[in-house]
Amino acid sequence: MNKILSTLILLAGMFLNSGAVIAEPLSVKAVDSIVSVLKAYDGKRVTVKLDSGEELTGTVGSVNDDLVQLRELSGREFFDAAVVTDDISAIIIRTKE
Numbered sequence: 001m002n003k004i005l006s007t008l009i010l011l012a013g014m015f016l017n018s019g020a021v022i023a024e025p026l027s028v029k030a031v032d033s034i035v036s037v038l039k040a041y042d043g044k045r046v047t048v049k050l051d052s053g054e055e056l057t058g059t060v061g062s063v064n065d066d067l068v069q070l071r072e073l074s075g076r077e078f079f080d081a082a083v084v085t086d087d088i089s090a091i092i093i094r095t096k097e
Contacts, residue, residue, distance in 0.1 A: 025095050034088050038063045046070075047092035048083060055092070056081055 028037065038046070038060055047057040048070070058070030058081065068088075070081045 026093050034085050034091065035063060035065055035068075037091055038068050038085070041091075041093065045094070048088045049090040049092060050083070050087050051089050052087070056083065 026037075041060050042063065043060060045057065045059050047055050048068070049055050056070055057074035059072050061069030061071045061080070063069070063085075066085060067082050068085055070083060073079050073081055
């Protein structure tokens with residue numbers, strides 16, 4: 001009986017927390033820019049594709065007109081990056097889990 005109850009409580013908790021895992025869809029307005037999209041995803045994980053073709057994945061930190069801070073770079077978790085916003089050709093955002 002205790003195992004069944006524990007299992008049900010665990011499953012209920014997983015189900016209730018599953019909503020927090022769902023990613024947000026990307027929406028772009030006519031007035032948006034690379035900087036405004038990055039600001040909208042502050043604190044979220046994104047991939048930026050640079051003009052050179054290189055891709056960097058990290059958590060968006062501070063953003064201004066010239067630079068964006070990417071924290072906890074994928075594959076380089078102990079490193080951050082300051083990326084020139086003019087060098088970004090695309091922002092790739094996971095929208096589905």
